Amino acid sequence: MSSIIDRPGSEAWRRRRRLTAAIKQSLREVAIQLSMLNHQVVARLGLNDVDLNCLDLIARYGPLSPSALARRAGLHPATLTGVLDRLERGGWVVRDRDPADRRAVVVSARRERNAEITRLYAGMNSSMDEICSAYAEAELTIVADFLRRTASAGQSATDELADT
Numbered sequence: 001m002s003s004i005i006d007r008p009g010s011e012a013w014r015r016r017r018r019l020t021a022a023i024k025q026s027l028r029e030v031a032i033q034l035s036m037l038n039h040q041v042v043a044r045l046g047l048n049d050v051d052l053n054c055l056d057l058i059a060r061y062g063p064l065s066p067s068a069l070a071r072r073a074g075l076h077p078a079t080l081t082g083v084l085d086r087l088e089r090g091g092w093v094v095r096d097r098d099p100a101d102r103r104a105v106v107v108s109a110r111r112e113r114n115a116e117i118t119r120l121y122a123g124m125n126s127s128m129d130e131i132c133s134a135y136a137e138a139e140l141t142i143v144a145d146f147l148r149r150t151a152s153a154g155q156s157a158t159d160e161l162a163d164t
Contacts, residue, residue, distance in 0.1 A: 051083055058087075094107070
């Protein structure tokens, strides 16, 4: 049994399609604005966009082996070597022997450098706190779920393109 919303051509169906299109458009705008913010951050830190992405992955999921980081970042291992060399030279990461396998290497973020990055994102973080304060807990739960599911869909789409 279909609802009124499911019936193509119904007013409810058209409103839902318009809202879905508006959400997709807004997500594209968010992606652009965050990309521009990240570009400003990396310029001030003397990094590039892929360096910052890898640094974030290491900070969130590390310590990581270079091959695990390459998979998470969707980068060729040779490309990642250059990224890790730049991050290590800049004092952002350290490469150590893996305690579980002394032949292997793991990469860790140097936590003492976090304050520099946090300071550059302070304006955005304050804005996000202010935006979130206008929503009830139940609404924030829905937004958080939506964003998690959207990020997962993005990861799946990325993996699918990488496999072709």
